[in-house]
Amino acid sequence: MAWQLIVQARARKDGTFHRRQWLRMVGTGAALSPMLGWADFVATRADELKKRNKQCILLWMQGGPSQFETWDPKPRHANGGSTKAISTQVPGVHIAEHLPQLAKQMHRLAVIRTVSSREGSHPRATALMHTSYLPTPTVKYPSFGAVVAQQLPNPECELPPVVQIGRQGTVAVGAGFLGMEYAPFVVPQAGQPPQNSQILTSASRFRRRLGLLEELEEEFAKEAPQLVQTHRQLYRKTARMILSPQMEAFDLSQEPDSVRRQYGQGNFANGCLLARRLVERGVPFVEVSLPGWDTHSDNFQRTPQLCRQLDQPFAALLEDLDRRGLLERTLVIWMGEFGRTPRINPRSGRDHFPRAFSVALAGAGIRGGVVIGRTSADGVTIEDRPVSVADLFRTFCRALEIDADHEYMTPIGRPIKIVDGGQAVEELFG
Amino acid sequence: MHRWQAFWTAAILALGSLTLQAAQPPNPAVVARQVDQLLQEELPELSSVAQGRCDDATFLRRVYLDLVGRAPTADEISWFLLDTSPDKRRQVVAELLNSPEYGQHWAGYWRDVVFYRASDPRARVGVESFERFMAEALNRNVSWDKIATEIITATGDVRQRGATGLILAQMGDAELIAAEVSRIFLGIQVQCAQCHDHPTDRWRRQQFHELAAFFPRTKIRPMRTAQGRTFVVFSLERPVRGRRRLRWRLEHYMPDLNNPQAEGTLMRPKFFLTGRSLPPGTPDLVRRRTLAQWITSPRNRWFAKAFVNRMWYELVGRGFYEPVDDLGPDRKPVAPRTLNRLCRGFIDSGYNIKWLMAVICTTEAYQRALGPQDSAQQVAFASGTATRLHADQVWQVLRDLLQPVAGISPRRNTPAGRARLVAAARRQFRQIFGFDPSTPADEVQGSIPQALFLMNNPFLQRVMSARPGTMLGQLLREFPDNEPAVRELYLRVLSREPKPSEMEKALAYIHQVGDRAEAFEDLLWALVNSTEFLHRR
Structure with a gap:
């Protein structure tokens, strides 16, 4: 109950929540399913976003x-x-x-x-x-x-x-x-x-390592699901970035x-x-x-x-x-x-x-x-x-x-x- | 029991006159039991949902990271697991508190508390001396009231007198110093009333400015010495004129909100918690010493409460109050009686920091295993909480893990050059991994640069390779069979043995890759990049 109060206190004025709070709101079950999070949250507001992409x-x-x-x-x-x-x-x-x-x-x-x-x-x-x-x-x-x-x-x-x-x-x-x-x-x-943005192995080995990381994290995910979930999202985001064709911008x-x-x-x-x-x-x-x-x-x-x-x-x-x-x-x-x-x-x-x-x-x-x-x-x-x-x-x-x-x-x-x-x-x- | 007595006798002898006045502090184990009992009474749900004690390996990593800022070595873990003494957890706590690493580690913590809020980057010149000052004081177990008093009343060259750190970080600005003194030593954010009366708390704007009135004569000026640029904190007792107008005033004036150019209202130094005050005209050091006295008085519960809550939060992973520097006046703690018990003990011990640490680390609340659920949704203190490692801890863990054989760049191999290189690398590392320790845990997040560093940093990748001469290279030679090698790697990186499922996955992976060295490099990479590695659990 105390937790709900905290969440409510942190709700933004316009009724949206910060990502982490939102994830907690929907509960651990949903938070555990891979990649359900920011992207989906954003997708629900996609129309709104298209209008204001300055x-x-x-x-x-x-x-x-x-x-x-x-x-x-x-x-x-x-x-x-x-x-x-x-x-x-x-x-x-x-x-x-x-x-x-x-x-x-x-x-x-x-x-x-x-x-x-x-x-x-x-x-x-x-x-x-x-x-x-x-x-x-x-x-x-x-x-x-x-x-x-x-x-x-x-x-x-x-x-x-x-x-x-x-x-x-x-x-x-x-x-x-x-x-x-x-x-x-x-x-x-x-x-x-950018610093540390170049993978030092082949892309396939890098992906293989990421796969191993995800697999090995499964045990700790039982103990601290939220942390592992947040960490995974960060790693997916970062990996997506460095493997992204958009990196050619640099x-x-x-x-x-x-x-x-x-x-x-x-x-x-x-x-x-x-x-x-x-x-x-x-x-x-x-x-x-x-x-x-x-x-x-x-x-x-x-x-x-x-x-x-x-x-x-x-x-x-x-x-x-x-x-x-x-x-x-x-x-x-x-x-x-x-x-x-x-x-x-x-x-x-x-x-x-x-x-x-x-x-x-x-x-x-x-x-x-x-x-x-x-x-x-x-x-x-x-x-x-x-x-x-x-x-x-x-x-x-x-x-x-x-x-x-x-x-x-x-x-x-x-x-x-x-x-x-x-x-x-x-x-x-x- | 007698071990504790021996420890305290030794500790007290080492402390000298400062703490000799304090009576023998109550036995930490006894107080810890009372604390657990009170918690149980205040949070009755605990009896059904509380986790049991974490296993020995987890406890050891936890207590090492918490008290001395590094992970135990594989040897230390083995010895601890083999030790059959029922008292071994308390023993290791006592040993760690007596190690010089303890003061070093916590000095880094306080450095971050103070300097993350620095309002001027030039304050960096005083960081090292502040850290030295804190490390020395903490290792000598100087009591918290003495440390606070030294910090509040400090003067002198900031490179020599580390206690000037807080005043330096706020560049001698009376209002900012007042805000930080209140935040750090009382856990009260009175400065929210700086511009207007606080919307939710009952402090008034005037009370904040009355607190600032203890510091208008505390000044700081840049100075050049043979060692380079520095700053000097000094007391100003005569007004100083700038080119045209009065540059420095001897009293604090509360600005007129409707007319910021006007002189404002003269403020008397007055302590908002007690209402006691000093007359205008009081010299700087008298103001500051008096304020320090009023703040650290045993009758002022906020002083003990702010510290106890902060330490409990840092060690247990959740606070009675969160954030740790915002206690009130109108906020309710999670378990008020428990907190009071700890505060009373802390005051009775003569603000004995090591005593408080020993108590907290001896409670069952400290030793609980992580919960199956997220701690945040659970009853407070029902399970252990995994918290993110501070930058210094990650640095230390990485160094200990990879250093034995990892050479620093060969181009600069003089010891001084190497030390400079390490210091620079460490600063850079702090920039990437550092965070303000007063930030609520759920606001502390990993960042892209952190992930990039652990994934790809060329130097880190080099020392993590399986070439001869690296940690991994040696390990693979020492353990020609895969299963013991995986076990040893887990022990070194995560301070625990792999679970059966993990062993299975690792062996399958090694088999699938074929190349042993390559597979183990990937395994080490995965463990170093794991959530668990970056957390204290």
């Missing part, structure tokens, strides 16, 4: 990119430094000279120049911009990627639902209370197969030269190309990181270099997604922890500045060619249309058709909304 790519600019050298140049003010502005595909919209390819993609992009937060430390801001919450020791908030994967599952996809490309920075924001199922699958370097050499040339060279370029290949195969959430934006010194050498690594691949990604009809259902987010100070410090660097910074979006119904908000001529204050972090995440949810008010129950029984407060930036839609 996906998301996050281009994470680790370190905090300068808004002045990217989306919000201030060529007429000392704070703008030597950075010039260039015109774009969209009349009247100017961005920094370091992003010429993206200027040509401006009709696909929306830029918010007035995102504002109060968090200026890397780890805390990384957590904030990945979860919409400030970190606390008591609640492990799930990353937005985990939320997307949990809200927009794709039963046909045999790859992990959250893939993170590039080494994790000092802060790894995981799935938090949503559990390991939605933990990011880290691919340290695009172009190389092999970039399959792309024609013309496409590889379009994306250009470098880790970030490979990451963007891999992101497209993963999204194509139905992975709900992919994060590609480009580190190095923490330009406390030599901002005017380092940021242009970073922009060169960014410009072509990002532009190619947008064009490529659009060409394949993926852009209309894929939200692409470009952002970092915060922006950088308008004041140029004595080492020609810019320091952390969360008060007013830029975020760029594309796809999934976001109107292209739009600029939201205006910062002052010196870049210090917001003159029009401040956008909070909660507003921003509401906007992501709106684009992805996720209910931002959906409540999760944490292990200590505290209800947590996907986004607490805020309003979506309506001007970006319709």
Whole structure:
């Protein structure tokens, strides 16, 4: 009886259950029959899922990119430094000279120049911009990627639902209370197969081993049926993944030269190309990181270099997604922890500045060619249309058709909304 | 009985002055019997559904993993099975508690409790010293109130003074420290009231901020030393101005929710469980020592309850309260009188940790066999519970199993280089297999990277091969016949003999494959990838 109470307490607001709870609900007998579980559970909701299979790519600019050298140049003010502005595909919209390819993609992009937060430390801001919450020791908030994967599952996809490309920075924001199922699958370097994903025996011997494992587990399954069942599912899922033809997504050499040339060279370029290949195969959430934006010194050498690594691949990604009809259902987010100070410090660097910074979006119904908000001529204050972090995440949810008010129950029984407060930036839609 | 006395005399002598003040703790076996009896009274269904004792091999693996974080060796199992002493289970518990591996293992546990909640990854610099501090304290059996007091009142270089770990993990933030002190030492999640009054508990927002008011002067600053970057925890007794505004204040202010820019309301340091308070202006260490005193006072039942519940949960597999760090105030434990008995004993023992461990491991509740059904659907404590091994345990078990002959990469063969390599591998391993030990067991799941690691990791595969020089290669040479070889392999990997059906399947498999080495490699692979291998049962 106590157990039933626990199950009920953990039931979601919309009446669905988490997989493990659901399995327990139907009882051990059903749980024992092979593969009855997630797939069937999902199948019952398949129609619903077909309607909302949007996906998301996050281009994470680790370190905090300068808004002045990217989306919000201030060529007429000392704070703008030597950075010039260039015109774009969209009349009247100017961005920094370091992003010429993206200027040509401006009709696909929306830029918010007035995102504002109060968090200026890397780890805390990384957590904030990945979860919409400030970190606390008591609640492990799930990353937005985990939320997307949990809200927009794709039963046909045999790859992990959250893939993170590039080494994790000092802060790894995981799935938090949503559990390991939605933990990011880290691919340290695009172009190389994921760690431990290659079987070292023949496929037939590998299958034979799996068969032996299942057979030998039968004894322990009598003692701990639930554990063995969960373990078997994980192993089936993992084996299905590494034996899946979808794994070829990780092999970039399959792309024609013309496409590889379009994306250009470098880790970030490979990451963007891999992101497209993963999204194509139905992975709900992919994060590609480009580190190095923490330009406390030599901002005017380092940021242009970073922009060169960014410009072509990002532009190619947008064009490529659009060409394949993926852009209309894929939200692409470009952002970092915060922006950088308008004041140029004595080492020609810019320091952390969360008060007013830029975020760029594309796809999934976001109107292209739009600029939201205006910062002052010196870049210090917001003159029009401040956008909070909660507003921003509401906007992501709106684009992805996720209910931002959906409540999760944490292990200590505290209800947590996907986004607490805020309003979506309506001007970006319709 | 006399064995216990000898053990406690030795233990107490080893403890020195810290625990000498405590009276001779009550005999663990006697208290364990009382605990079982009380459980029976509180949960009458137990008499009809409770499982009997698990067999000796299962008990041995269980108690080794629980107390010293590794599996018994094949030899240790054989000796234990041959031992005819009726007292042998209690004896092995006492021996393990006296082994230095005990402190090492549990220090890893507490490291995870504290650092999984770190709000800043730079806190990593203090992980090792915290682990050293805990290992040393646990092995000396420093009492829990002393350990808690040291942690709450710690100052100094975090690389030297391991007790600073909790403050470091929360980077000297008064509110976060208060939240963690309450969560870990009292099992109370008072910080839920940080932003608003708690929806279900009765703590008020102000009470949380009054607790935070014990820590506004506890500060931390980065420092460079010859050994590299570190942090120093210190007491701030004068205000410090930043570039423009007051950077550090000496008192804690509760923020005004409607106006976050405003100064907020000045908070007096006040302990929400007793209502006792200190005046504003009290120096940092006086605040912290006073709070530590109030928290660890025998009159404060929450302190003992949080610890007893945590240890019981970790050892028995189910808690009186779950999750282990959320006890109330308005939650009911599964068996309140049993819990009270344990708490009273723990307090009377002078918060003697080894004593508590000995009691729990001596109860029948601890020794039960796994149930035929899932534990979750059963009466609480009616059967043993299989729980997932912590990362350190899996690492240790794998190492012990495969190490005797497995060489580390030959490129770096200096001892220091090898140690660095092992440390790096271990960290990586922890990243893949680690989990926060305060997470409820049913929320702890396996992951794809874990499965991939055990299935395919090239290094692991190499040391699991049957080539000469590996564990398996040697085993196959020592046991030319298949049946004894299978038996030995089961003993080494799962610490038990194969069941007849398993032996049959294994032999059939070997026959079917034809190539003996290949078949045994597959068998080892299957056992290492099994559910049982990754669990303590």
